[in-house]
Amino acid sequence: MANKPNWRAIKIHRSYTVDEASRALGVCKPTVRRWLKSGKLPVIDSQRPALILGSELIAFLNVRRKPKQRLRIDQCLCFSCKVPRSAAGRMAELVHASVSTFNVCMLCEACER
Numbered sequence: 001m002a003n004k005p006n007w008r009a010i011k012i013h014r015s016y017t018v019d020e021a022s023r024a025l026g027v028c029k030p031t032v033r034r035w036l037k038s039g040k041l042p043v044i045d046s047q048r049p050a051l052i053l054g055s056e057l058i059a060f061l062n063v064r065r066k067p068k069q070r071l072r073i074d075q076c077l078c079f080s081c082k083v084p085r086s087a088a089g090r091m092a093e094l095v096h097a098s099v100s101t102f103n104v105c106m107l108c109e110a111c112e113r
């Protein structure tokens with residue numbers, strides 16, 4: 001199953017059962033049922049099977065989506081802290097990855113990893 005649900009597979013004017021929504025998004029059925037149980041993802045009515053409007057599903061997934069992290073020119077994404085950090089001592093090392101590419105290696109200013 002996917003880490004991030006692919007909301008682009010959802011059509012706004014279609015309604016989805018839990019099974020259809022889980023298959024379209026690439027998530028487990030219990031995940032969709034948990035979203036419904038939380039009350040944050042509304043169903044069309046109280047009848048069975050529970051139907052979810054595509055536009056409501058897209059709006060729900062957009063609210064859940066994390067905002068993109070923008071890095072300044074002097075920052076890297078620390079793999080330990082999982083946030084943008086500057087280099088410790090303001091130093092970075094360029095390591096040849098291939099003939100035309102480099103990798104930037106630096107120590108995180110916060111965790112020093």
Ligand SMILES: [Zn+2]
Nearest residue numbers: 078081108111
């Ligand atoms: Zn760090």
